[in-house]
Amino acid sequence: MKIAIIGSRGYPYVYSGYETLVKELSERLVARGVEVTVYCHKALFSERPPKINGVKLVYLPSIETKILSQFIHSFLSIIHACFTDVDVIFAVNSANGPFGVITKLFRKKTAINVDGMEWLRPKWKGLGSRYFYFASWLATKLYDQIINDSEEMRKTYLELFKKGSVVIAYGANVRKSEKPGLIEKWGLTPNDYYLVVGRLIPDNNADLIVEGFHKTNSKRTLVIVGDVPYKDEYSLKIKAMADRDNRLLFTGYVTNQNELAELYHNAFAYFHGHEFGGTNPTMLKAMAYGSCILALDTRFNKEMLQGDKYGLFFTKDSNSIAALILDIEDAPDKALLMKETSEKGITAKYTWDHVANQYLEVFNRLCPQRKK
Structure with missing residues (x-):
């Protein structure tokens, strides 16, 4: 054929x-x-x-x-x-x-x-x-x-x-952490940062996540991996947010797949703000790489995470995100348990x-x- x-x-x-x-x-x-x-x-x-x-x-x-x-x-x-x-x-x-x-x-x-x-x-x-x-x-x-x-x-x-x-x-391919030291190039240490991965486009809601994070007094860093291959007002606006919050780190594209995997593995939690679409490859990587997943409440994300079995949800509101951050930081053992079990969400169909x-x-x- x-x-x-x-x-x-x-x-x-x-x-x-x-x-x-x-x-x-x-x-x-x-x-x-x-x-x-x-x-x-x-x-x-x-x-x-x-x-x-x-x-x-x-x-x-x-x-x-x-x-x-x-x-x-x-x-x-x-x-x-x-x-x-x-x-x-x-x-x-x-x-x-x-x-x-x-x-x-x-x-x-x-x-x-x-x-x-x-x-x-x-x-x-x-x-x-x-x-x-x-x-x-x-x-x-x-x-x-x-x-x-x-x-x-x-x-x-x-x-x-x-x-x-x-x-x-x-x-997705399930993968264990192999070289956690790779994240040191960004001055990061394990479990000391939140992670966002995706193109800087409106429907991925990185701006909403940044705003919610900004409302907290978290001592962790919010790491945003991704960009767009062109200049536009939306992406420039998000990057400018780093000027008023030194806890924000924009890495741009991370093309080295081993480095990207270690960013997933060693994050305290991964934020998924993708709004439209079905099965999302970025979310699958988060599960396969053992992330504590905090996701936008959509029917597509709930299908992937089997309800709340493999993730926690926030609504499209910065206050909801801020509240979820406070909750998960008050219960770090819960975040650790989710990291240990998330790869089980990669069932046969994935x-x-x-x-x-x-x-x-x-x-x-x-x-x-x-x-x-």
């Missing part, structure tokens, strides 16, 4: 949840005898080998702008893939919904991972929001198989678009091998004559 994957920045470039999915899935499909081609953003790769770890790579250009880059690259990738002999085109991101018209014309079998409710994200105001809603609706009409990453998101698509979908979560098996089942159903 031959699979083409479009819609990410490429392989093995890991920047977000989509790239992590593409990397982990591609390698496992190749190991199962599937021929996988990943379409990559040419501008992001100074070296462009035709194959890495058995994964075939195609590098195509785009117009490198914040809004159009991925859209144009996906369009060119779909066109290219349709002129090849691939059996299934697998797209990530519901923005690629309209391109299903092209695959229909070429009679290619398709599947799409539609991700979260992009149309609700503050960064896509006005026309952008309307486009994502329209594209998501089109995806349900034009693609052969819709894939959602959580049961709650499946319900959302069923309610809004009257379309059923297969639920396949993201995965393992990459299980995720790969589910995707392979989908592809086999779409092309039974090429079944692997």
